[in-house]
Amino acid sequence: MDALGQALTILDYAAIAVFGASGALAAARRKHDIITFGFFAAVTGVGGGTLRDLLIDAPVFWIARWEYLAVCLAAAGAVWLLGWGRRGERLLLWLDALGMAAYAAFGALKATSLGVPPLPAVVMGVLTATFGGVIRDILAHEPSVLLRRELYVTPALLGASVFVGLHALDLPPMVSGLAGFLAAFAVRAGAILFHWQMPGFPGRTPPE
Amino acid sequence: MDALGQALTILDYAAIAVFGASGALAAARRKHDIITFGFFAAVTGVGGGTLRDLLIDAPVFWIARWEYLAVCLAAAGAVWLLGWGRRGERLLLWLDALGMAAYAAFGALKATSLGVPPLPAVVMGVLTATFGGVIRDILAHEPSVLLRRELYVTPALLGASVFVGLHALDLPPMVSGLAGFLAAFAVRAGAILFHWQMPGFPGRTPPE
Amino acid sequence: MDALGQALTILDYAAIAVFGASGALAAARRKHDIITFGFFAAVTGVGGGTLRDLLIDAPVFWIARWEYLAVCLAAAGAVWLLGWGRRGERLLLWLDALGMAAYAAFGALKATSLGVPPLPAVVMGVLTATFGGVIRDILAHEPSVLLRRELYVTPALLGASVFVGLHALDLPPMVSGLAGFLAAFAVRAGAILFHWQMPGFPGRTPPE
Numbered sequence: 001m002d003a004l005g006q007a008l009t010i011l012d013y014a015a016i017a018v019f020g021a022s023g024a025l026a027a028a029r030r031k032h033d034i035i036t037f038g039f040f041a042a043v044t045g046v047g048g049g050t051l052r053d054l055l056i057d058a059p060v061f062w063i064a065r066w067e068y069l070a071v072c073l074a075a076a077g078a079v080w081l082l083g084w085g086r087r088g089e090r091l092l093l094w095l096d097a098l099g100m101a102a103y104a105a106f107g108a109l110k111a112t113s114l115g116v117p118p119l120p121a122v123v124m125g126v127l128t129a130t131f132g133g134v135i136r137d138i139l140a141h142e143p144s145v146l147l148r149r150e151l152y153v154t155p156a157l158l159g160a161s162v163f164v165g166l167h168a169l170d171l172p173p174m175v176s177g178l179a180g181f182l183a184a185f186a187v188r189a190g191a192i193l194f195h196w197q198m199p200g201f202p203g204r205t206p207p208e
Numbered sequence: 209m210d211a212l213g214q215a216l217t218i219l220d221y222a223a224i225a226v227f228g229a230s231g232a233l234a235a236a237r238r239k240h241d242i243i244t245f246g247f248f249a250a251v252t253g254v255g256g257g258t259l260r261d262l263l264i265d266a267p268v269f270w271i272a273r274w275e276y277l278a279v280c281l282a283a284a285g286a287v288w289l290l291g292w293g294r295r296g297e298r299l300l301l302w303l304d305a306l307g308m309a310a311y312a313a314f315g316a317l318k319a320t321s322l323g324v325p326p327l328p329a330v331v332m333g334v335l336t337a338t339f340g341g342v343i344r345d346i347l348a349h350e351p352s353v354l355l356r357r358e359l360y361v362t363p364a365l366l367g368a369s370v371f372v373g374l375h376a377l378d379l380p381p382m383v384s385g386l387a388g389f390l391a392a393f394a395v396r397a398g399a400i401l402f403h404w405q406m407p408g409f410p411g412r413t414p415p416e
Numbered sequence: 417m418d419a420l421g422q423a424l425t426i427l428d429y430a431a432i433a434v435f436g437a438s439g440a441l442a443a444a445r446r447k448h449d450i451i452t453f454g455f456f457a458a459v460t461g462v463g464g465g466t467l468r469d470l471l472i473d474a475p476v477f478w479i480a481r482w483e484y485l486a487v488c489l490a491a492a493g494a495v496w497l498l499g500w501g502r503r504g505e506r507l508l509l510w511l512d513a514l515g516m517a518a519y520a521a522f523g524a525l526k527a528t529s530l531g532v533p534p535l536p537a538v539v540m541g542v543l544t545a546t547f548g549g550v551i552r553d554i555l556a557h558e559p560s561v562l563l564r565r566e567l568y569v570t571p572a573l574l575g576a577s578v579f580v581g582l583h584a585l586d587l588p589p590m591v592s593g594l595a596g597f598l599a600a601f602a603v604r605a606g607a608i609l610f611h612w613q614m615p616g617f618p619g620r621t622p623p624e
Contacts, residue, residue, distance in 0.1 A: 034613030035570045036562060042539065055258070055268050060471050063281045066535035073496070083619030119274035123250065133346065139550065141559040143349045145243060198241030203291030234564050263466070327482035331458065344553065351557045354452060362451045406449035411499030 008177075009041055012106065013071050015099030017134045020045035020075035025089075026140040027076075034080055040136060042069055047132035052124045054109050056114055082119035097188040104129040104159035109173055114137035118164045125160025126153060129184070135173070146172035154198060159184025216357035216385075220314065221279050223307030223416060227340045229302055233297075235284075242288055249279055255340035260332050264322055302378040305396040308360070312337040312367035313388035317381055327344035328370045333368025334361060335340035337392070357402050359399035362406060367392025424593075428522065429487050431515030433494035435548045436461035436491035438512055441505075442556040443492075456552060458485055461590055463548035467538045468523050492525055513604040516568070520545040520575035521596035525589055534580045541567060541576025547598070567607035570614060577598025 029036045038054025046062045046069070062068035107128025109166045111121040130145065130153055137144040145152055163180030167173065190196045231252025235245045254270045254277070261268045268274035315336025319329040338353065340360055345352040353360055371388030375381065398404045440461025443453045464484070469476045474502045478484035505527040521546025546561065553560040561568055579596030583589065606612045611621055 008361060028617045028619065030563065031616035032563075032564070033570070033616055035573060035614060037617070039542075039562060039569055054262055054470055056271060057267060059473060062306055063472060063536045064535050065531055069535050069539060079621070080617065117274050118273055119277050120271045123277060138346060138394075138554060139560055139562055141563060144347055146247060147238060147240075153247055155243070156227070157243060185344055198243060200239040201236045201245070201288060203288070204238065231570065262470055262481060265475060321491070324479055325482050327485050328479045331485065346554060352555055354455060354555055355446065355448075355557060357449070361455055362449070365451060395502075406451060408447040408449055409444045411496070411498065 005072060008106070010012060011098075011102045013067070014095070015102045015106075016045040016068055017071050017075045018092065018095040019048075020072035021079050021092055022133065023072075023136045024076040024079035026142070028079060030140075032198050033114040034076070037080055038139065041079075042130045043070035043071040043139060044136040045075065047135040048128040049107070049132075051126070051131050052111065052128045055127070056111050057118055058110070068103060073181045074086065093192060097185055099193040100129045100156055100188060101159055101181045101184035104184045105177045107169075107180065108160040108163045108178050108180065112164065112167055113173075118168060119134050122164050126156045126181075128155035128166045129159070138171060149197055149200070151187060151196050151198065155184040155187035155191065158187055163179040202204060213300065216314070219306075219310045221275070222303070223310045223314075224253040224276055225279050225283045226303040226307040227256075227329065228280035229287050229300055230341065231344045232284040232287035233300070234344050234350070236287060238348075242284070244277070244370075245284040245288055246315045248347065249287075250280040250319050250343040251347060252340045253280035255334045255343040256311060256338060257315070257340075259339045260336045263335070264319050264324055264332060264394035265329065266318070266322060301400060304392055305400060308337045308364055308396060309367055309389045310351065310390035310393045312364040315384045316368040316371045317375075319383055320372065320375055321381075326376060330365065330368045330372050333366045333371065334390075337367070357405055359395060359404050359406065363392040363395035363399065366395055419465050421620075422576045424522070424585045427514075427518045429483070430511070431518045432484055433487050433491045434508065434511040435464075435551040436488035437508055439488075440495035440553050441508070442490040444495060444556070450492070453496055454489050456555065457495075458488040459555060461488035463551040464519060464544045464546060465523070465548075469537075469546050470543045471543070472532055472540060474526070474530060485596065499559040501590065511610060513601055513608060516545045516572055517575055517597045517600035518585050518606060520572040520600045521579045521593045524576040524579045524596065525583075525593055528571065528580065528583055529589075534584060538573065538576040538580050539597075541579065542572045545572035545575070549589040565613055565616065566614050567603060567614065571600040571603035571607065574603055578615045 019042035023040035023042070025035045026044070027040040032040075042124050050060050051063070052058075074188060104125045106125075108125030110128075111124035113120075133145045159180040161180075161193075162183040163176045166176035166179055171179075187196070224351040228249035231248035231250070232245045234252070235248040240248075258268050258270070261267075312333045314333075317335075318332030319332035320326075324332060339401045341353045341360075367388040369388075372383045374384035374387055379387075395404070436457035438457035439458070440453045442460070442524050443456040449454075466478070468474075500593075518543045522541075524537045524541030527540035528534075532540060549561045549568075575596040576600040577596075579592045582592035582595055587595075603612070
């Protein structure tokens, strides 16, 4: 169990590092300076969890522990120094899938452990997994990840729902969490590898 | 009084359903999938009230009661199934006016009842009535409702001000609330029917 | 010391007025009405401090004291009445530099005084100084101040860091705060006068 706890902590920091790096990427695209790199990395890395904590009235997780911000800044520095090859981008896509899946389960778990009912707990998982990227895109003045047809919110929703469902059946948190993580990751992997999509709105489009 | 309380509750859910449907519309415009429909409906439906609750340090209203999110998702499902004819859009415009007016008064009432002073309480009414739509537009990468010249913030401001003013005169909350609701709805109706506008900034426009 | 306390209060309101005026400017650019002027002035004026207070779980500063909102609205009224000449714009640029510098130090000071550790306290200074403008730009559907190459976040970061560093050396808050203010203002002044910039990302730009 202790090994699992350590694994969770490692996954937590890894997810933040990956989201932070994706924020730094947004800054790199516009040739920004190192300070802007750090700003985008921090906002993207901790943004989703920050919204979750504000909504469920928990202390914002990165205020009391400086390590979270340091991880974001390290990710920004790494992107700056290592540059951004095609291979790095592919790697990041997969790391991001891992981070998203981890956060979908982790966000739902944290909310559930604080007494949030099932449906809002699922929403917390989705927000934790996706909102860092949403804030990153808003700040970068780009269409948000929500507007891409690629499956991203859907796997987060599935992962959070699997966790909450299994947790309601009284399975141990680690089992439910792992199942939620795997469900989210599997669907996201399918979206990356096979370009899975959900059918779009079939009705008449309303005028602008 | 009980009947009025029930009316308030019904109005509360109706406003959320209408705002949720307008969020789903934003998703329909871009032919998104059902998950994105739900996401936009939820964010738009509960966004304004969420900001209000965070600012006045009240528990976020939809965390403890799952019904609010369920109403948003039902609205998203209804838009998906029923499609989006011209008649539906007209109906929604009027329902949105009802919801906005109800929320302007309700937001100011909730803030006042928690001891918020008059001027910030008016702001809470305005934010509750308008910010769901603002967040919807930001997420959809469209110019926000604030930037349209149509009267929208103004009726919300009027409704919240009327409530706070009458409340300061010690009128019963139901009377003040109803007056605020009617004031907001009347001006918004005028904007819809007669294209009422306020004069724009008359001065020289500063350079970009 | 009392004189210094008064100076801080004056600086606090002055910073809000200046940020509020810059919000009204965003509304003036698009010839909006007086209500939208007020909305933008309020959001820009109190936005950064609001985010800071939410994150560190302090009561949002403008809820209990209506004077802050009144200052924002007065700034909006002043921009409306006085119009917007070239001289006014130049003046505002310098007032904004003063406000930003004051808020970088003040935000870090408030966070530190509430027990926030050094690194997050620096972030609070940066957010207080810059996020009002970020929200203004997002609402106005313009690329945010973060995306300009001009030095703006950097002086805020420097000022907050100087404050936190000197405070860790046990210097009195007024001395640390003044040093932080001066550091931020000096670098921002250099950016205005001499167009100082930081080097942009030197690596290959990733594809969009």
